Amino acid sequence: METVPNELKTSSKIGDRPTSDVVVRLRTQDGRDDWLYCHSHILVEESKYFADRLSDSWPTCQILDSRNCVEVYCEEPDLDSHVNVLRLFYVIADGLMMEICHGVKNALGILRVAVKLGCPRIIAVCVDYLEAVPWEEAEEEEILNTIPSMGSKVEPVLARLQPVNPTAVMKIFLAALQFATSSPPSPLNDLKNTAQEQLEYMLTEDDDAPLLSADEEIKLEVMRCVKKLLDRFNSIVESLLCDLQESISDSGKMQSLHSCLTDLLWACQILGKLEIIRDFVCSWTELSMKLVTIVQQKDGENQILKTKLKVLEVTAKVLEAIGYGIVVLPTVKRLHMVKLWLPFVRTMKPLVDSVSEETEEDLTLKFDSEIWQSLESAFVAIILTLSSVDQTDILTEWLENQQIRYPDLTEAFEVWCYRSKVAKRRLATLGEEHNTAKAV
Incomplete structure (x- = not known):
């Protein structure tokens, strides 16, 4: 195709009827019929479609006022884009053309x-423009x-959306894991939280499969990092115990304890997904x-109460794992x-309820009601795995306690009553079967 000199293109303007030799009619099913006066040498150079339509071999080319007429049918929402394309035929510099794209939607x-x-x-x-600019979700x-x-x-437009190879995924996972289980300066806490959230997202199976499979290498690295986290937590606990014995109060250590508890709560989620929570x-x-x-030795100021709540959250995860047989303990x-x-x-529940009522504006003291329910269910499940004698002691203490409302051990009590009542008959039957088997 012969290239049109820039001078000729510059002298031609869309809509210039005196110099135009072709009319492009943009028509829609809704009856729109827009006429644009154009120049065949520009249309032919810029568009294969118009080059074909304006060629000598095209049989339906019509003559209108000594002008060729080309009809283009389009949907109503696309009509403005057709007009823009025709206008862009007359733009010489690609850089200027890119400026006319005016956003992702228009460029598309x-x-x-x-x-x-x-x-x-x-x-x-358009490809260069879309490949370079940021996109909103829609x-x-x-x-x-x-x-x-x-x-x-x-295809270059989709470069940022292409799947990443497993080696690269593993590399970023391990780097994020190291950072997520570290103890960075406080200004980096938000970045650390983001790393933890994204690690959990990588391992979550939702509408899509997890970003990486939980192979032995990943499990070992997660366990190693969590062990370092637990070692750090243990050191803080030991230090605070020494302070208690010497009647020393260190708010900085309590803050470190709270921060470490937050990390451990996140670690529970990861370990649970990978089914390696036993060591924890x-x-x-x-x-x-x-x-x-x-x-228990600390007073009830807000920061200490928040730490106690965090302790309860982690404990709930641990008791769930024990109560539901995920981890088998003696x-x-x-x-x-x-x-x-x-x-x-039992003592924390009324304390949290009373403080929450007094400080409704302090959302950090709000405790998810599902966690209370989770703790209660876990206690019931564990109690029912104990010997009947141990169950009797625990349930007697519960019935005599003033805080009988929570945790509500009614389900455990009902099961204990049933088991105790039918125990002799059940075991007698088993004994008879055993004696019969021995006789045979």
């Missing part, structure tokens, strides 16, 4: 028409719905007595966890 409309009319220069400009969805059907010439549960079980000793340790945490939870 122009690109659709340019592909339809076979306009390589405009296609290239624009990204529209791009995904539009670009893939346009062929390889527009065992460590928390060993630390529980020391932790309760520390938080009887003595299950009994220890119930006897240690049940009184603590």
Whole structure:
């Protein structure tokens, strides 16, 4: 195709009727019929569609006032984009053409028409523009719905959306994991929280599969990082115990304890998704007595109360894992966890309720009601795994306690009553079957 000199293109202007030799009629099903006076040498150079329509071999080319007439049918929403494309035919500099794109939505409309009319220069400009500018979420969805059907010439637009190879995913996961379990300066806490959120998102199966599979390498690295986190937590706990013995109060250490608890709560989520929470549960079980000793000795100021609530959140995750058989612990340790945490939870519930009522504006003291329910259900589940004698002791203490309303152990009490009542008959039957088997 012969290239039109820039001087000739510059002297020609769209809509200049005296110099125009072709009319482009843009028509819609709704009856729109817009006439644009154009120049055939520009249309032929810029568009394969118009080059074909204005060629000698096209049989339906009409003559109107000594002008060729080309009809282009389009949908009503695309009419403005067709007009823009025709105007862009007359723009010489690609840089100026890019400025006329005026946003992602407009550029997509122009690109659709340019592909339809076979306009390589405009296609290239739109691709460069869309590849370079930021997209909003709705624009990204529209791009995904539009670009893939346009062929390889527009593929660069989708470069930022292409899947990443597994090696690169693993690399960024491990880097984020190191940062998420570190102890950075406080100005970096927001970045650390973001890293934790995105790590959890990578491992979550929702409408899409997890970003990476939980292989042994990932599990080992997560366990290693969480162990470092637990070691740091244990050091803080030991230091606070020493301070208690010497009647020293260090608000900085309590803040560090709270921060570490927040990290451990996040770690529970990750360990649960990877099904490797056992070591964490065992460590928390060993630390529980020391932790309760520390938080019980502190007064009820807001910061301490927030720390106690964070302790409860982590404990709820641990008790759930024990109560539902995710982690199997010996009887003595299950009994220890119930006897240690049940009184603590029982005293915390009315305290949190009263403080929340007095400080409704302080949303940081709000405690998710689902966590109270989770703790209650976990206690019931664990109690029902204990011996009938241990159950009797726990339920007797519960019935005699003033804080009988929470945790509500009614379900455990009902099961205990039923089991106790039918125990002799059940075991007698088993004994008879055993004796019969021995006789045979």
